[in-house]
Amino acid sequence: MFLRKLGILFLLLHAMVAVFSLSGTWALYNLSQVPDWDYTTVTFWLGIANVVTGVLTAVMLMVYREGWKSTLTLLALCILLAGGMELLGTTTGIPFGSYSYTDLLGPKLLGHVPYLIPLSWMMMLYPAMMLTERLLPHGWLRPIVAGFILTVWDFAMDPAMTTGFAYWQWHTEGGFYGMPYVNWLGWWLTGTLVAAVFWKADRRWRGEWEPAALALYLIQGAFMAGLAWLYMRPMATVLWLVAVTTMMLLVWRRRYRQASRLQGVSA
Numbered sequence: 001m002f003l004r005k006l007g008i009l010f011l012l013l014h015a016m017v018a019v020f021s022l023s024g025t026w027a028l029y030n031l032s033q034v035p036d037w038d039y040t041t042v043t044f045w046l047g048i049a050n051v052v053t054g055v056l057t058a059v060m061l062m063v064y065r066e067g068w069k070s071t072l073t074l075l076a077l078c079i080l081l082a083g084g085m086e087l088l089g090t091t092t093g094i095p096f097g098s099y100s101y102t103d104l105l106g107p108k109l110l111g112h113v114p115y116l117i118p119l120s121w122m123m124m125l126y127p128a129m130m131l132t133e134r135l136l137p138h139g140w141l142r143p144i145v146a147g148f149i150l151t152v153w154d155f156a157m158d159p160a161m162t163t164g165f166a167y168w169q170w171h172t173e174g175g176f177y178g179m180p181y182v183n184w185l186g187w188w189l190t191g192t193l194v195a196a197v198f199w200k201a202d203r204r205w206r207g208e209w210e211p212a213a214l215a216l217y218l219i220q221g222a223f224m225a226g227l228a229w230l231y232m233r234p235m236a237t238v239l240w241l242v243a244v245t246t247m248m249l250l251v252w253r254r255r256y257r258q259a260s261r262l263q264g265v266s267a
Contacts, residue, residue, distance in 0.1 A: 001064075004064040007056075008212050011053075011215060014057055014220070017046060017053060018050070018220070018223035018226075021227070025227060039165070047167060052116070054120065054124075054216060055119045055120065057123070058124075058126045059071055061126070061210050061212050062213075065208040065213075069202075069204060070202050070205055073198060073202045074122055077194050078118050078119065079118045079119070081197065082118050083109070083113060085186070085189075095182070097172055097186070098172045099168055101113065101167065102168060104167045105117065121150075121191075123220070124216075125146070125194060126213060127214060127216055127217035128146045129146045129207070130208075130213050131251060132145045132146040132207075134209070134251045134255060147187075147190070147191030147195060148191075149191075150191035152247065154184060154187050155184075155240040155243060156225040156227075156236045157221075158176075158236075159177040159228045159236035160224045160227035160228040161224070162178060164227075228240075
């Protein structure tokens with residue numbers, strides 16, 4: 001229970017970072033007078049805090065629900081597989097398209113991928129896999145569904161993170177606010193790969209429902225959607241809202257049916 005409380009504490013800090021960032025961004029674009037701060041430095045530390053608090057939330061909650069071995073396995077796979085795909089992407093353009101990271105997320109592996117980026121995949125892949133368990137508890141399609149649920153995060157994140165104080169930038173013309181559509185295919189492929197290897201390698205996974213993990217997924221997604229809206233990229237916000245609303249309705253329907261069947265059996 002202590003680990004869950006710790007996870008919820010990190011979740012609250014994560015939400016505070018999101019609220020402060022959104023409020024500050026709104027102020028910069030709408031108020032005539034703002035504090036005389038170095039906003040590049042502020043953005044740097046807020047970006048670090050966003051990833052660190054989110055990752056710590058996911059780790060604590062997953063350890064509480066699934067145990068240390070499963071959690072460390074998923075974390076290691078994100079570092080190795082997702083990190084490897086990011087390194088491949090930033091050096092060759094495959095599978096995401098041609099892009100590079102700025103210096104706003106700290107030091108980079110081999111000068112290309114910030115060390116925090118592979119960890120950030122775990123932050124959202126764990127909730128995505130948990131949600132997949134509600135929609136499709138069995139079958140070979142599970143990793144594909146988990147990969148898609150993860151990719152929904154990027155519907156708003158990429159448009160939000162590549163303008164204003166940009167955390168990365170595209171070196172090719174893209175059809176969605178400068179982002180090439182192949183990027184989403186790369187996200188889907190990477191998320192599917194990590195989930196598939198994890199579920200194949202780790203037999204301890206139970207997929208227990210954790211409301212705080214769902215909150216992490218929604219808070220982080222809403223944060224990106226809010227930034228996209230403030231940066232005048234409304235289609236990204238709308239796309240995320242439609243996708244998440246549809247997904248939540250499907251999860252609720254599935255859970256309602258399961259509860260009804262259990263009530264029928266007990267009666």
